[in-house]
Amino acid sequence: MRLVTAGSTRNIPGPLVGRITRHDLPSELRAESIRLFDAGEHPSGPVVGYKAVVSVEPMELNVPQVDRLREADHLHDGDIVAVEGASGFVRSLYRPREHHHHILVTERCSSNCLMCSQPPKDRDDVEALSDRNRQLIELIKPGPAYLTITGGEPTLLGDHLFGLISQLKDSLPHTELHMLTNGRTFAWPAYSRRFAEVGHPNICLGIPLYSDCATEHNYVVQARGAFDQTVAGLHQAARNSIRTEIRVVLHRLTIPRLAKLAEYVYRNFPFVEHIALMGLEHTGYTPRNIDKLWIDPCDYQAELEAAVELLAIRGMNVSIYNHQLCTIDRRIWPLAVKSISDWKNEYRAECSGCAVQDQCGGFFATGRLRQSQHIRPVVS
Secondary structure, three states: OOOOOEEEOOOOOEEEEEEEEOOOOOOOHOOOOEEOOOOOOOOOOOOOOEEEEOOOOOOOOOEEEEEEEOOOOOOOOOOOEEEEOOOOOEEEEEEOOOOEEEEEOOOOOOOOOOOOOOOOOOOOHHHHHHHHHHHHHHHHOOOOOOOEEOOOOHHHHHHHHHHHHHHHHHHHOOOOEEEEEOOHHOOOOHHHHHHHHOOOOEEEEEEEEOOOHHHHHHHHHOOOOOHHHHHHHHHHHOOOEEEEEEEEEEEOOOOOOHHHHHHHHHHHOOOOOEEEOOOOOOOOOOOOHHHHOOOOOOOOOHHHHHHHHHHHHHOOOOEEEEEOHHHHHHHHHHHHEEEOOOEEEEEEEOOOOOOHHHHHOOEHHHHOOOOOOOOOOOOO
């Protein structure tokens, strides 16, 4: 699904965030809204008072506007978008009709994982994205059940992260937050204490751990000392009553020791709330490293089943993400979760007529070039 469109800007000195409306609003209700005019539509009256006007057709208006949009059919009433004055980009930030929601807080990262789906960018985006996200959070009404904080590495925001979480605590107190982080910064006791002191009642850290062997984990994340910092970060989080989840991306480098990693997790991190065993996403850095990473899911079923069984029979909460049901054994189907975000989830022609498609995790839209050779409809 499209997330970005672009056009020509006028009267927009800097980025702004607003809620899309395709209908005229009373003047007193316009301040938070961006009026969208689709192809063939033109204003029937004054458009002053809106945060901006965006349109497919060319328009000469004396208000903040973006016209000549390349496309607009993906924009719906209630969508929250960012309008960038310099570039003319209109970026979708939040779509209330979807089930999966996230806030991107930075594209910088202290790791450089071989299969990173959001390759880091070495630029200082903290102030700009923090301002954008403050505006976004103010507009999210009502709050969703779940919201993911993602990057890059969120802890690189410094104090801005504490401010963001504090704002979420006040504005969306009933929303479950899931923050994706490499966990390394939490190795410092003072940082973990400071994070805990924000006092958000409903936040969990999703921390990757790719091996029980330090050299192998460090190689996957391309960072020296990362394993020791991640392990220490998990323990410091637990000492400060910060909830945690361990995430393992399954590929050729992580599969051989998967059962040993499961044993290591059980013995060293009995406090984690959840372990997610995740299929590989074919985007970002993955295509350039595909020969190192790719393994057909059907070829690692023995290792996956062994790890799942080891964790489950010991009472740990384990799930399988990003897998098609036809590629895993029926015995572990109950642990398979539909986890791919709505906007990048799809099914293939081969799935037509599958009896369990509504339960299946489907495919990443980015993964069309590499998929299991054993995709087939389940007939009963």
